[in-house]
Amino acid sequence: GENVEQHPSTLSVQEGDSAVIKCTYSDSASNYFPWYKQELGKRPQLIIDIRSNVGEKKDQRIAVTLNKTAKHFSLHITETQPEDSAVYFCASNSGGGADGLTFGKGTHLIIQP
């Protein structure tokens, strides 16, 4: 089945700096790659997603890039703010029409004031 690797597991950045989280996937048939933000004890919330027919997508301070050839995708957060502190998960769907998402292990993003 699909395997999603996520790095780093913890990322600490100064407020105002940029943060980058990287993921790789294994199933070349995967075509949907969402990113979720989860605060402690709360639901995962979708922050951005990208489909395989697009190489990059941006929404204000958040952007995602996808390299299908290398099977990796990345989350970029610019001008980080204290409220960006959370755990971020990347995910992908699987080939063959299976709809369940496979998640990475998560990145704990810490924004230092």
Place this chain on the structure above:
Amino acid sequence: DSGVTQTPKHLITATGQRVTLRCSPRSGDLSVYWYQQSLDQGLQFLIQYYNGEERAKGNILERFSAQQFPDLHSELNLSSLELGDSALYFCASSPAGWGETQYFGPGTRLLVL
């Protein structure tokens, strides 16, 4: 608020018992997904139902089962509970299925003593 509701919020039970978790999807969504989140296994896809029928299976144990009713709400049944079943159980929904955004409910925190 994602529009997905789950009950109960918290559940404490003993080993060997059986519990039922309930999920109501967003209005108009036909697909319901169940995920388990634990510290050691991360976020794992369990099972998906689409318009009343099982669509995909993930890492769901044989002691666990689910169903989706004609009004599209879903129930996840966990039986012969073990200590290791303690986790957060999330339900998510999407309009149809593959490659679509999944919106997560607030989760049910299960503690097995």
